[in-house]
Amino acid sequence: MTLDMxxxxxxxxxxxxxxxQDNRTGEVLMLAYMNKEALQKTIATKExxxxxxxxxxxxxxxxxxxNRQVVKRVSLDCDQDTVLVQVEPLGPACHTGEKTxxxxxxxxxxxxxxxxxxxVADEIKERREN
Amino acid sequence: MTLDMxxxxxxxxxxxxxxxQDNRTGEVLMLAYMNKEALQKTIATKExxxxxxxxxxxxxxxxxxxNRQVVKRVSLDCDQDTVLVQVEPLGPACHTGEKTxxxxxxxxxxxxxxxxxxxVADEIKERREN
Numbered sequence: 001m002t003l004d005m006x007x008x009x010x011x012x013x014x015x016x017x018x019x020x021q022d023n024r025t026g027e028v029l030m031l032a033y034m035n036k037e038a039l040q041k042t043i044a045t046k047e048x049x050x051x052x053x054x055x056x057x058x059x060x061x062x063x064x065x066x067n068r069q070v071v072k073r074v075s076l077d078c079d080q081d082t083v084l085v086q087v088e089p090l091g092p093a094c095h096t097g098e099k100t101x102x103x104x105x106x107x108x109x110x111x112x113x114x115x116x117x118x119x120v121a122d123e124i125k126e127r128r129e130n
Numbered sequence: 131m132t133l134d135m136x137x138x139x140x141x142x143x144x145x146x147x148x149x150x151q152d153n154r155t156g157e158v159l160m161l162a163y164m165n166k167e168a169l170q171k172t173i174a175t176k177e178x179x180x181x182x183x184x185x186x187x188x189x190x191x192x193x194x195x196x197n198r199q200v201v202k203r204v205s206l207d208c209d210q211d212t213v214l215v216q217v218e219p220l221g222p223a224c225h226t227g228e229k230t231x232x233x234x235x236x237x238x239x240x241x242x243x244x245x246x247x248x249x250v251a252d253e254i255k256e257r258r259e260n
Contacts, residue, residue, distance in 0.1 A: 003236035019149050019158055026156020028149055031212040043237050073238045077231040078224050082161040084232045094208050101207035102214045107173050108203045 003043065003074070005036050009081035015051060016083055018042075020093065022100075023072045023086040025118050029093035030101040032061075034083060039074075046071045048085060067091030135166050139211035145181060146213055150223065152230075153202045153216040155248050159223035160231040162191075164213060169204075176201045178215060197221030 010016050015033040022029055032050040034042065038058055041049040048061040048069040062068030069087035076083060094101040140146050145163040152159055162180040164172065168188055171179040178191040178199040192198030199217035206213060224231040 017147055017161060019161065021156075021158055026151075028151055028158065028214050031147060031149060031207065046239075071237070071239075074236045075232040076234040076236055077161065078226055078228070078233070079231075080234075082231075083236075084158050096208055098208070101209075101212075102205040103208070104206045104210075106204045106206055106213075107201070109176075109201075 003039075003076075005039060007080060008036075008039075008076070008083075009079060010036070011081075013053075015053070016081060018048075018050065018083040018085050020048060020069060020085050020087055023088055027100055027118075028102055029069075029087075029089060029099070039083065042071055042085065043074060048087060061093075062090065065091065067093070069093070135169060137210060138166075138169075138206070138213075139209060140166070141211075143183075145183070146211060148178075148180065148213040148215050150178060150199060150215050150217055153218055157230055157248075158232055159199075159217070159219060159229070169213065172201055172215065173204060178217060191223075192220065195221065197223070199223070 008016055014035050016039070017031055018034045019031050020029045021027065033053060034049070035051040038049040038051050041058070041060075048071060050059055050061065051057070052059050068090045069085075070090065071085060071087055073086040074083060075086075092099050094103070138146055144165050146169070147161055148164045149161050150159045151157065163183060164179070165181045168179040168181050171188070171190075178201060180189055180191060181187070182189050198220045199215075200220065201215060201217055203216040204213060205216075222229050224233070
């Protein structure tokens, strides 16, 4: 499918929310906003580009920090007002140094099986390496 | 952690985007908006509640269709302007009947390992059952 950037439902500021997800683990890393140009650059360069609402300019995630996100897949939702960007992260997504921006748990019933699997895998990897 | 609903960064309409993710597969299902009341109800009832921007009212996902989402975890991002809700979906998230609203691929490099694993698992399950 060819993406028609003009048919997307941008908000009144010309922006569309973009969810960034780790392509391997499924972890949701961050949510940021794209305008048409950021989305075009994201697909053209296979790196994530966003529009900063505070600085009012485009930014290429990781351009300064090196924590780039290599784009593997871009999907649209059914009413075309949200973008899902699946990436291979080359470093932490969060400016705090955390892997994901969603590190603050507000409510939790139980750890998910999926997380436990990745935690165990990380532990095994770490023990092998050290 | 106790969630202080008042410290969240709601937008000028009193809304905050909520990403809904399948707790088991990691699949991102939908993005919708919550106001303070929707977030309170989501945590209190352990079912997802959103604020419909078009109908200008609260809605309890699945109340009509039966496709409820049982809330397992609610997380906030670093700047507290996005909510991540991890759920056990009791049916499709999308009004079209698709499991996820993000069924339209705009760009794809290759299927992710994670997806292939779940596709193979589904296939095995289906063959066993039929």
